[in-house]
Structures are given as structure tokens and as C-alpha cells.
Amino acid sequence: MAKSKKILMICGDYMEDSEAMVPFQALQAYGLSVDAVCPGKKSGDVCRTAVHQASAHQTYSESRGHNFTLNATFDEIDASTYDGLVLPGGRAPEYLALNDSVLSLVTHFAKSGKPIASVCHGQLILAAAADVVKGRKVTAYPTVGPVLVSAGAHWVQPETMAACTVDGNLVTAASYFGHPEFIRHFLKVLGATVSGSNKRVLFLCGDYMEDYEIMVPFQSLEALECCHVDAVCPNKKAGDTCPTAVHDFEGDQTYSEKPGHAFTLTANFHDIDASSYDALVIPGGRAPEYLALDPEVIKLAKHFMDAGKPVASICHGQQILSAAGVLKGKKCTAYPAVKLNVVLGGASWLEPDPIDRCFTDGNLVTGAAWPGHPQFIAQFMSLLGVQVHF
Numbered sequence: 571m572a573k574s575k576k577i578l579m580i581c582g583d584y585m586e587d588s589e590a591m592v593p594f595q596a597l598q599a600y601g602l603s604v605d606a607v608c609p610g611k612k613s614g615d616v617c618r619t620a621v622h623q624a625s626a627h628q629t630y631s632e633s634r635g636h637n638f639t640l641n642a643t644f645d646e647i648d649a650s651t652y653d654g655l656v657l658p659g660g661r662a663p664e665y666l667a668l669n670d671s672v673l674s675l676v677t678h679f680a681k682s683g684k685p686i687a688s689v690c691h692g693q694l695i696l697a698a699a700a701d702v703v704k705g706r707k708v709t710a711y712p713t714v715g716p717v718l719v720s721a722g723a724h725w726v727q728p729e730t731m732a733a734c735t736v737d738g739n740l741v742t743a744a745s746y747f748g749h750p751e752f753i754r755h756f757l758k759v760l761g762a763t764v765s766g767s768n769k770r771v772l773f774l775c776g777d778y779m780e781d782y783e784i785m786v787p788f789q790s791l792e793a794l795e796c797c798h799v800d801a802v803c804p805n806k807k808a809g810d811t812c813p814t815a816v817h818d819f820e821g822d823q824t825y826s827e828k829p830g831h832a833f834t835l836t837a838n839f840h841d842i843d844a845s846s847y848d849a850l851v852i853p854g855g856r857a858p859e860y861l862a863l864d865p866e867v868i869k870l871a872k873h874f875m876d877a878g879k880p881v882a883s884i885c886h887g888q889q890i891l892s893a894a895g896v897l898k899g900k901k902c903t904a905y906p907a908v909k910l911n912v913v914l915g916g917a918s919w920l921e922p923d924p925i926d927r928c929f930t931d932g933n934l935v936t937g938a939a940w941p942g943h944p945q946f947i948a949q950f951m952s953l954l955g956v957q958v959h960f
Contacts, residue, residue, distance in 0.1 A: 582662025587635030659690020776857025781830030854885020
């Protein structure tokens, strides 16, 4: 068996929330090993993150995101053991670009020709590292352009915030909207191939679904060329948005909630033909408790479960499956507070210990919370017959 590719991610306080977690968990779901480190911090420490999104003002807005837990210690890493580097954006790169140890790491990857993927403001770090972007085609969040030009880069103005640019081993993107293409190109530069016939996956969304629990699986699957994904919400149409919730674990008796990113839907709920989709994903958060009262939502859930199509449901999403009466005889986990719904729905409860543990029973994948995304997505990909090979 080929040795797993090993990726390093350089983090910092107030890096953009999605720009850290989506590539971190997506790459793990594909079978890569990812170490997230931060100067001055060790494994188990957290970095605060920021939710950045367009606003009515002259620049993006910022609010507090999730707490991102590091899984390696910066001062202990050996750069030579890694196959690729990821630089999230947000505000962290402003000060990380002044850190000599960070610049030394980036220079190592650049000189060795190893793949580097950098998004949004992460390119400030590339500009600060000597000759890394000189003569290279690079895009970024537009305000980073003048710095890149000064560093000698061939600046590529992003036509949209989903724009990506590839120049040899260097993959750059303007923002988290470009994650699917960004991750897809990074995989290719790492030497990956994706196998599996074309699959159409439907995401069932609602207001105040959990931010990570929609963004991470949606963009992780969208990054795979053999997957077409659509996101719908009752009483909304393509182009509408759903507000999301940042649910975190901060020492209280239950999770805390903060506002997350606005998530843009891709299809009209009342126009979809369920039979044209191969699989269903149900994010958690607060949306499922009211979506479970919608007869059309129940009909949709029953279609996929009764047909034996792959269904992946996480956290509070199982409230919908319980209300639909499709959990009878199934083995199932969920966020622990949803155990009552699962048991009364006729399922055998599987304890999520640890909280990132996920389970597959027949056509059904269930998880307890967003820390389990790598397992959750990997198990769902297995049901879809999709694999990433190196």
C-alpha cells in the first residue's frame, strides 16, 4: 500500500474559518494526513477563527468563527517529511508574514518544488518569502494584488471570488468560494486521481444549519469531478441564501452559537426531481428541528431511504430521519442530545465515543458532530463508489 501523503497547514489566530477547516477536513477525508500548526502554539491548543463575508460596506465583515484545534506542534515539525503546504487566508497571514520561521518553511516547500496551496490573504506569506512568487502567476483576494505585484508576481485579477490560478506547483485562490477548484487542483499537483462514476448528490438545507456541516461536505464533494452537488431549502430558490450557525464547544453545558457564513443555494427546492439524484446529505444545526415538520422534506427523506440510496446525516440531521420513520431497525448515532429522537424513531443507538466517530449501516452514514467530518465524508464516498488515489 502506498504511503499516505502528508500535508502541512500553517495556521494563526483569526485565519478565515472555512479557509482552515474545509481543506483540513476534506484532505483527511480523501485519505491524506494533515498537520495543522501555529507559531507559539502546540498540539491541542486552539486558534480563534474569523467569519469573513461580503457586506454592504466597502470591505468584508468579520465575526467570530469556530475554535480550531491544532493537531501538531510548530516547533517540532520537520518540513522535509511533508508532501505539500496549505496556507489559509483571513487576518492571520498579516502577522505570519513577519515570522522568520514561517517564511523559512514556505521557502523550503518552494525550493523543493513541493505543492503549495494558498487562498485569499494567505498569499501575503508567499509575497514575504524571498522569490517564491517572483515571475509566477498568482491570484488572491483583490486587496492583496499590490503586494504581490511588488514581490514580482504576475498578478492575475480574479474575475470572481471563486477564481483560482495554477502555475506549476503553486495553486492560489481568491477566497473560500473557490475551494472546490482550489482543492481539485491541489490534489492534481499532489499526483492524485479520482475514480468513480458521476454521482448527483442533494443537500437538504435550512436556516441556521451548522456552518461547517454544510460547507465542509458540500465543498469536499464538489471538489471531486465525479460528483455534482446541489443544495436546496424549502421555500427558497437557487441563488437565495441560508444563514448558518457556528456551533462550538466552549465549556458550557451545551454548545455555543454564533452567526456563520451565508450559504448560497444552487437549486429550487420545489423544482427538484429526487429520482435524478443518487444520494442525500442532511447537515445538522438548528434547521432540522423545523424541517422535520415539513411534509415535503419528509417525503424527500423517505424517497432516498426507501430506495436504498446513500444517505449521510450528521448531528441534529437525524431529527428529520426520525420524523420520517425511516430509522426503524437501523443502527445510528447523532449528537448526544438527539438520542431521544433516534431511540423513539426505532433505531439502535450507537454511542459517539469519541465525538468524531461515525458509523455506516447499509445505505446510511451517521455522525455526531463536525469534528467527525473526515470519517463522515470518507464513509459516504465509499457508499458512492468514489475514491482518491495516489
